[in-house]
Amino acid sequence: MATLQEIIKARHGEPWREQLRRSMKAKERGERPRVKMPELAPDYRSHSLNEEVNLGLSEEQAVYEAKRCLDCANPTCMSGCPVEINIPTFIKYIEVGDFLKAAQTLKETSALPAVCGRVCPQEKQCEAQCIHVKMKKEAVAIGYLERFAADYERITNNISIPQNTKSNKIKIAVVGSGPAGLSFAGDMAKKGYDVTVFEALHEIGGVLKYGIPEFRLPNEIVDVEINVLQKMGVKFEKDCIVGKTISHEDLQQAGFKGLFVASGAGLPNFMNIPGENLIGVMSSNEFLTRVNLMDAASDDSDTPVQHGKKVAVIGGGNTAMDAVRTARRIGAERAIIVYRRSENEMPARLEEVKHAKEEGIEFLTLHNPLKYEGDETGHVKRMLLQKMELGEPDASGRRSPVPIEGATEWIDIDEVIVSVGVSPNPLIPHTFSGLEVSKRGTIVVNNDTMQSALNDVYAGGDIVRGGATVILAMGDGRKAAAEMDKALQAK
């Protein structure tokens, strides 16, 4: 089989590509300013819960942006993509107007390009490695283009249902329907396996549905992918908790020859500070689940949610940004991010921070909550913040926050959303005997094969990595599918 380098080289050398490169001077390509993503106006969108903020590039904009890509012989961008999407190839197909070919190129390595184009932290991954950045220019908008091509395929109704190779009737079970589980299921179905996905909740999609809000990732996009899987023969069993409703042994007895555990990092962390159990203090998981999964902000939903007027969200990750922007949309007059480090250390995607600021979110960086106080009914009414400064770099390489002695401050609030990270969902580690589990509670797998200590159990995504990203979860699913197939075929 050809190596990745050989494939890159062969495609780069195709005549149409050479011709295209010559059609415009590299200098001219490099001098173009980066395209701007059309988006909803901040004062409008900060009151609209479900409308997507980014509107997507037009065909003209996409082609314009595609021309900025130099079609490098050594495309460094690819090394920044965890699944090594053939970036110049898909971008050059956009440049020549063959948007469907572009989409197909994406699908060679990514199961969910419409999702990843929207939610990948591109500025830390593919775009960080784009040659333009080294030349002190803005990176090619790889994420925008990826979204464009994938959306084009969907909007024009051109999503092809992959042809399964002949069914081999081997039954495979997937635990969890997040990005890891979905990509695994798709690949195994393509290889001819009889795949059933078991999901604990009443909706398919994992964090893509209950976590990431619609204004960033519309449910429709996730549903289209699920539909494709269904058409490929993948079965979905909702309301079924593996380890509770059915056990590992039950699955084995029912004839499942392999299991892929993609149960995510569902357990919310709290800070264990006084007042954290007051009414109005909740995890971002609870807040986002109520709004996204249970539709609690709609009048016709039975599920309630607090509509705080002065909301503090503790944390600086994507989840914190999603929570604070959601709180703003459902009525917060003041919506504040409280983060103990500075903005430079924030793990959230750059675009989310930018969008949040435009929407009127306040950023109290270098602040950390010490305690909360409630009113006579037990409802949170104010919080005490400790001011911080940056000290020496810590284990994560980021400068660590150090409290400034004596510098504290009370702030009035009526809702607090705690978003300081998640731990792996302990259900499977607790109920599958024989699994090797790390101190952090993640399932230990062989990194090359994603196989766990149990022969028939593979695992990937957040349950293996702790809170990570969609693209890494998806990549794990693909790798596990390839390896499980190899192992089963060798039998």
Add this chain to the structure above:
Amino acid sequence: MFKIVNKEHFSENVVHFEVEAPLIARTRKAGHFVIVRVGDKGERIPYTITSSNLEKGTIDLVVQGVGVSSKKLNELNVGDCITDVVGPLGRATHIENFGTVVCAGGGVGVAPMLPIIEALKKAGNKVISVLAARTKDLIILEEQVGKYSDEVIIMTDDGSYGNKGLVTNGVEMVINREQVDLCVTIGPAIMMKFVSLLTKKYNIPTMASLNTIMVDGTGMCGACRVTVGGQTKFVCVDGPEFDAHEVDFDEMLMRLKAYN
């Protein structure tokens, strides 16, 4: 899916359902609960599995209609399907031969207590059940409880049935009379608080089954958290049963009012 095969009114507002859920029926144990959702716009609400029938593949729920969601559920009829039923959730009750056990149940709390009473009896305990309610019509499951109890003591607030008084009066009567090795209490939080205060006075180990607000029921959201022995616990995965003497009932009572 999750078809209702039997429905019976225990009292005006308390309904007993038999629901098809073969997978859950197979694995549930005393103390387990399910999360139920009625309709596409419905909430996820927890109910204890009060018993099950393996041959029919059904589980039993006893639901007291108090608010929007429980009333919606109680309006369903035989032949209707419950949109979602997921479980069994929570940890099963720890059952052994403790000796003499007083089971103190209030209102609809008697329903979730029934499987525990049965299991305790089968494990060889002497079981004395104290059932309490405001008035005669609200005493439920007396006959079923009687089947697995050595003695049933009825308490009503208004004296319309059994003894006049609160559940605590009934429990204290037993304590004053004989050696009690364990107390199990399930009912409104305020009732469990007072049972717990009473048994603490007499140093009788006590277990309470907590009915906090939940969403997912799998440890994902933290809505169900309570303070037990100074530590935060999630009722859905660490419970629902806890050492009552360690539970911060005042905090729990406060949190129960979050959406009222």
